[in-house]
Amino acid sequence: MEVINRASELINAKTGYVWEGYAALSLIDENGYPSAATFAIVKADGINWLTFATRISRGYGQRISQNNKACVCINSSEYNINLVGTVQACTDIETKRDMWILDSPMQQLWDGPEDPDLLILRFSTERYSLWFKEDWSSAAGSL
Secondary structure: OHHHHHHHHHHHHOOOOOOOOOEEEEEEOOOOOEEEEEEOEEEEEOOOEEEEEEEHHHOHHHHHHHOOEEEEEEEOOOEEEEEEEEEEEEOOHHHHHHHOOOOOOHHHHOOOOOOOOEEEEEEEEEEEEEEEOOOOEEEEEEO
16 A cells, blocks of 8 residues: 555646656557557546546547557656556546646646647556565555
8 A cells, every 4th residue: 555655646746737757648549559648647646547638639539439448657767657547538628627727838738728629638547556666665456
């Protein structure tokens, strides 16, 4: 449980759509192959769920409608957080308003939560694999 709590604290510290501490989100592309892209974390509940913001025009929503299996990796030379689960493409205004962060780089990219090109990706963890170099602690399991 201690390793899970450390990973959750680390993820929560990287939220807020900051330009550091990216997460790699891997989705299955239209040809059935995994494809990864890095995203700033908008909001999270530790390892339970994370959200990302992107543009509808980038096509992630279409990929997710075909296959919603996904993986998130957050790592450095000091830790590795690997989460496997599913992702949901959210375009409803309530979710977009809930995920919108004032005074963040989001305001440079979209015209607010009502922007029709704003897409929120909500990743939900089903299983995890965690490792910390500091004390070589690790944990793996399912939620």
